[in-house]
Amino acid sequence: MKDLTRSTPKVDHEEKCSGKSVFVSDIHLEGMLFAKTVRSTVAKAKITGISLPVLPKGYTIVDHKDVIKENVVNMIFSDWPVFATDHVNYIGEPIMLIVGPDKKVLDDLVPQIKIDYELEKPEFGYFHSSIHKEYTKGDTKLAFFNSDRIIEETFETGYQEQAYIEPQGMIAYPEGPKKVTLIGSMQCPYYIKNAVMRTLGYSEDQVRVIQPSVGGAFGGKEEFPSTTACQLATAVVKIGRPIKMIFEREEDMLVTTKRHPSKITLRAAIDENHKIQAIKAHVSMDGGAYLGLSGVVLARAMIAVSASYTIPHLDVSGDVYTTNTVPTGAFRGFGAPQMIFAIEMFMHHIAKELHADPFTFRLAHLAKQGDLTSTGGVFRDPIIMKELIQKAAEISDYHKKVVAYRKPGSFKGVGMSWFFHGCGFTGDGESSHIKARVKLVKDEQDHVFVLIAAVDMGQGAKTSLKRIVAQTLDLPNEQVTFNNPDTDQILDSGPTVASRTTMIVGGLLQRAAESLKKAWIPGKKIEIIEKYQQPDYIRWNEATMKGDAYPAYSWGVNVVEVEVSPITYQVKVKGVWSVYDVGKAIDERMVLGQADGGITQGIAYGYLEVMRHEEGKIKQKNFTDYIIPTSVDVPVYQTVLYENPFPFGPNGAKGVGELTLVGGAPAVALAIEQAIGKKINKIPATPEFIMGLLKHE
Amino acid sequence: MSNITFKLNHEEVSVELNPSMRLLDALRDHFHLTGPKEGCGEGECGACSVLVNGKLVNSCCFPLANVQGKEVLTIEGYSKTERYHVLVEAFAHEGGSQCGICTPGMLIAAESLLTKNNHPTDEEIRIGISGNLCRCTGYNAIIKAIQRAIKQGAGLW
Numbered sequence A: 001m002k003d004l005t006r007s008t009p010k011v012d013h014e015e016k017c018s019g020k021s022v023f024v025s026d027i028h029l030e031g032m033l034f035a036k037t038v039r040s041t042v043a044k045a046k047i048t049g050i051s052l053p054v055l056p057k058g059y060t061i062v063d064h065k066d067v068i069k070e071n072v073v074n075m076i077f078s079d080w081p082v083f084a085t086d087h088v089n090y091i092g093e094p095i096m097l098i099v100g101p102d103k104k105v106l107d108d109l110v111p112q113i114k115i116d117y118e119l120e121k122p123e124f125g126y127f128h129s130s131i132h133k134e135y136t137k138g139d140t141k142l143a144f145f146n147s148d149r150i151i152e153e154t155f156e157t158g159y160q161e162q163a164y165i166e167p168q169g170m171i172a173y174p175e176g177p178k179k180v181t182l183i184g185s186m187q188c189p190y191y192i193k194n195a196v197m198r199t200l201g202y203s204e205d206q207v208r209v210i211q212p213s214v215g216g217a218f219g220g221k222e223e224f225p226s227t228t229a230c231q232l233a234t235a236v237v238k239i240g241r242p243i244k245m246i247f248e249r250e251e252d253m254l255v256t257t258k259r260h261p262s263k264i265t266l267r268a269a270i271d272e273n274h275k276i277q278a279i280k281a282h283v284s285m286d287g288g289a290y291l292g293l294s295g296v297v298l299a300r301a302m303i304a305v306s307a308s309y310t311i312p313h314l315d316v317s318g319d320v321y322t323t324n325t326v327p328t329g330a331f332r333g334f335g336a337p338q339m340i341f342a343i344e345m346f347m348h349h350i351a352k353e354l355h356a357d358p359f360t361f362r363l364a365h366l367a368k369q370g371d372l373t374s375t376g377g378v379f380r381d382p383i384i385m386k387e388l389i390q391k392a393a394e395i396s397d398y399h400k401k402v403v404a405y406r407k408p409g410s411f412k413g414v415g416m417s418w419f420f421h422g423c424g425f426t427g428d429g430e431s432s433h434i435k436a437r438v439k440l441v442k443d444e445q446d447h448v449f450v451l452i453a454a455v456d457m458g459q460g461a462k463t464s465l466k467r468i469v470a471q472t473l474d475l476p477n478e479q480v481t482f483n484n485p486d487t488d489q490i491l492d493s494g495p496t497v498a499s500r501t502t503m504i505v506g507g508l509l510q511r512a513a514e515s516l517k518k519a520w521i522p523g524k525k526i527e528i529i530e531k532y533q534q535p536d537y538i539r540w541n542e543a544t545m546k547g548d549a550y551p552a553y554s555w556g557v558n559v560v561e562v563e564v565s566p567i568t569y570q571v572k573v574k575g576v577w578s579v580y581d582v583g584k585a586i587d588e589r590m591v592l593g594q595a596d597g598g599i600t601q602g603i604a605y606g607y608l609e610v611m612r613h614e615e616g617k618i619k620q621k622n623f624t625d626y627i628i629p630t631s632v633d634v635p636v637y638q639t640v641l642y643e644n645p646f647p648f649g650p651n652g653a654k655g656v657g658e659l660t661l662v663g664g665a666p667a668v669a670l671a672i673e674q675a676i677g678k679k680i681n682k683i684p685a686t687p688e689f690i691m692g693l694l695k696h697e
Numbered sequence B: 001m002s003n004i005t006f007k008l009n010h011e012e013v014s015v016e017l018n019p020s021m022r023l024l025d026a027l028r029d030h031f032h033l034t035g036p037k038e039g040c041g042e043g044e045c046g047a048c049s050v051l052v053n054g055k056l057v058n059s060c061c062f063p064l065a066n067v068q069g070k071e072v073l074t075i076e077g078y079s080k081t082e083r084y085h086v087l088v089e090a091f092a093h094e095g096g097s098q099c100g101i102c103t104p105g106m107l108i109a110a111e112s113l114l115t116k117n118n119h120p121t122d123e124e125i126r127i128g129i130s131g132n133l134c135r136c137t138g139y140n141a142i143i144k145a146i147q148r149a150i151k152q153g154a155g156l157w
Helices: A013-016 A103-112 A140-145 A189-200 A224-239 A249-255 A296-306 A335-351 A358-363 A385-396 A400-402 A429-434 A459-471 A501-519 A586-609 A664-676 A685-696 B023-030 B082-094 B103-116 B122-128 B141-154
Strands: A033-039 A045-051 A060-062 A094-100 A113-120 A129-137 A149-157 A169-174 A180-184 A208-212 A243-246 A264-272 A276-288 A313-322 A410-421 A439-440 A448-451 A526-531 A552-564 A571-581 A635-644 B002-010 B011-017 B047-053 B055-058 B072-073
Touching: A013 B082, A013 B141, A033 A103, A033 A224, A045 A094, A060 A224, A094 A103, A103 A635, A129 A296, A129 A685, A140 A249, A140 A264, A140 A276, A140 A313, A149 A335, A169 A224, A180 A189, A180 A224, A189 A208, A189 A224, A208 A276, A208 A400, A224 A243, A264 A296, A264 A335, A276 A296, A296 A313, A296 A335, A296 A410, A335 A358, A335 A410, A335 A664, A385 A400, A385 A410, A385 A552, A385 A571, A385 A635, A400 A410, A410 A664, A439 B047, A448 A459, A459 A501, A501 A526, A552 A586, A552 A664, A571 A586, A571 A664, A586 A635, A586 A664, A586 B141, A664 A685, B011 B023, B023 B047, B047 B103, B055 B103, B082 B103, B103 B141, B122 B141
Parallel strands: A033 A243, A180 A208, A276 A313, A571 A635, B002 B072
Antiparallel strands: A033 A094, A045 A113, A060 A094, A129 A313, A149 A264, A169 A180, A169 A243, A264 A276, A410 A552, A439 A448, A439 A526, A552 A571, B002 B011, B047 B055, B047 B072
């Protein structure tokens, strides 16, 4: 096969530049109505009454009574109602839709709808556990008993908002008397299809989902769009006309899923040779009012506990706590950013406590090929972290800077994070839960169609997956078509999540293309279907969380340099250097694009992006008060990719998207820590937080 | 309702609309020009950027009445120019566009910058596009693309 690492222009580049790309908000259908959501204004209450204004002609209320089959949104854990019935559990919970022809009239009507509540005491914080998980490796008790020293610390992380620039949006319309079609901003067409089928009690052929252009997602369009889809589908069944619902930014910030706030306690047993023999860990995550996929986020966080290190004995537990706040959910990294932050700071802090050089101390614990993973699986493939670390140190001049910035009052710092990311679904998710299938069709004109559910939300899946097919078949790219998913045409290749698209879906497409190549007869229509098969070596026990949690791991190193203002405590990021092992890149420029975007979000998670709630009410409403990096906040990035081809990945590729985020926060926090000479155990490290640390001298 | 007459992408147009309507809504809903996007509705993200008499504005915060007698250029009009093609080529080369929701606005901001200053420094480029948020690229590729366009399109601005 030709080299897929070479970059090519993205297939949709021109249409995105010219504004011709069609996003959901750009779509107008004949006779289309609009919908607004009436939401709970209280954190926890019984609904005792609803009084409606006199509705103008053509305006309709849609609520739980209109749900024709099951008032639940299908997810990994299906506990979100489509509409609240007699209870509300968070501020912003949908109670009803109001649907009509004029958006302005809808805006006027919403505040006229009065909901009477009997208030109940809301719960916040880490008290009410709804999911508990635990696993062990080795004999932690014995290791603690034999230890020379025990060090314990707690780390806390806040919310993070995906802040895609295109807000959530969905259109639903009737297609014939008993079929509903949905077009929306999404990552997972089949999550939506399955959810709508369940809510309406419809069969496979009665629900169709179409993906238009998606203006950024980052996990925020993984499970959340299923909620709006179920609401609108219910409305379409009642009203029988196309209905469009586009969120305004404030609504989007207040009510959509966010990254889980967390509290992580790590306790290390250290022997007389300064080796960590055991870690006992507990992960607390704030799941908000409904669980959705929080359990899977928790699992990924727990499994990431030893990150790029090998620790012989582990005792890891975790809980998702239910609170009366907006549900938290998928966000690039999916639990790993919280844990990577905690363990990287912890390793550094332990070294300091032991008066050891942090770099050497961490190096002595680095994972090697053949080591057991946290869950007792095996790191089967070569681990080239030492080379990555050396390269990162070299291009950033890390060692010199660490010494130079050590002098007190420099207010400069440099931090280095080491990390990995498990590629694809956790555990046996791919084989037990997703069961991906891809389809290639060659028509009589020998044109090949890629019929899969993968969504291009900016990462370039349309370009890279098409290239895998074209190059495997030795065809020019123009002879292969990959349109946006339409569930009436495609097979379910799984959700566009978990850094699985290139590695898993791309791998399936490569195999399908190889089969098609063998079966190729010019002028004859040929259809090839390829199904996911778990590699034989993967063993995973979901109940005990033991075995190979992932088929492959991507690795990385980030170095961040900062200056902290001694007057305002503002942090200025001065330099960012990254080195990654993503197997072998498919389209290097697109991988570097992922790297730039990921590290930007990761660093901002560590020092800039603040979101919090007060008594269940999210305080940030727009980009005026939820600050994401602008062009003047980011320095020049330098990124190097190392090749370490994964034998089972297409072109040797492993996962990319999430890896590039997870190391940002600890790298910037370690840099700030050096600049101010104080330990950081909580992010984001805002100027106010830094001031607090420095005042407690 | 009032009559508002202005030049839209080099063509004279005249409409009977509410003068307090947002320019963005007039462009998208009335003229079906969907290149300008609504990302925040508060003038923070720049996805709705257009040029009014050559000046960069957030059309989500700009009343329609204020374009009376003026020239409005959206991405639809700008995309017919040579400068646009130089920028698009440079954005492709550097990977300056990912999801594409900010891209039309980003190109309009780049055009506004380069017409005022055809040899901006790195810092001036950063300031020039600082009103346009991008969540995908981390801006590095966009800045490089603008630098590249300056070289490739020498003499155009």
